[in-house]
Amino acid sequence: MHFVPATFFAFVFTLLAVFQPTQAASLGDDSHLQLKHVMASVQSKPGGYTTQIRPLTPILTVPKAEDTAFVCQRAPRAAEAVLNYFMKNPAPVDKHRNLDIEALKKQAKDIAAYVNKAFGRDVVSEVYVIEGGKSMGSGVMSRLPFAQTQGCGRVMEEYESRMNQLLGGEKK
Numbered sequence: 001m002h003f004v005p006a007t008f009f010a011f012v013f014t015l016l017a018v019f020q021p022t023q024a025a026s027l028g029d030d031s032h033l034q035l036k037h038v039m040a041s042v043q044s045k046p047g048g049y050t051t052q053i054r055p056l057t058p059i060l061t062v063p064k065a066e067d068t069a070f071v072c073q074r075a076p077r078a079a080e081a082v083l084n085y086f087m088k089n090p091a092p093v094d095k096h097r098n099l100d101i102e103a104l105k106k107q108a109k110d111i112a113a114y115v116n117k118a119f120g121r122d123v124v125s126e127v128y129v130i131e132g133g134k135s136m137g138s139g140v141m142s143r144l145p146f147a148q149t150q151g152c153g154r155v156m157e158e159y160e161s162r163m164n165q166l167l168g169g170e171k172k
Contacts, residue, residue: 033059
């Protein structure tokens with residue numbers, strides 16, 4: 001019986017490595033979960049057919065609070081789905097060759113459809129993308145509409161606590 005908790009904790013620590021720490025926010029509906037940045041295809045110039053690889057940071061909007069643990073447990077699938085989307089649809093750039101955030105906001109639901117397909121159910125409503133490997137806790141990032149983001153560390157701690165209670169273990 002000791003095999004299950006050891007495997008569970010190993011899985012949790014693996015997931016924690018996938019996510020960057022961000023500022024703590026209370027869990028609730030319309031949670032925003034920040035994935036670690038991915039290296040994805042971006043247009044080399046506006047409307048260009050050639051691409052470059054750049055770091056992009058995906059932010060997942062999860063409408064139901066009870067689905068956040070499900071999303072965090074499947075973080076690698078979400079990252080792979082985002083990469084697949086950008087392989088088929090390289091991220092657009094503006095005339096200064098910076099990521100075109102407005103165009104990507106219009107694609108947020110399309111990117112979410114790729115993530116939901118990878119999950120096998122609709123749990124993510126939108127996926128926003130920020131250029132670079134950013135943490136949402138400071139600077140310009142904190143003024144964006146989805147600045148109250150969190151990594152999955154806190155979500156998984158809460159999930160682990162609930163699982164321990166259900167298994168009759170320690171109570172927190």
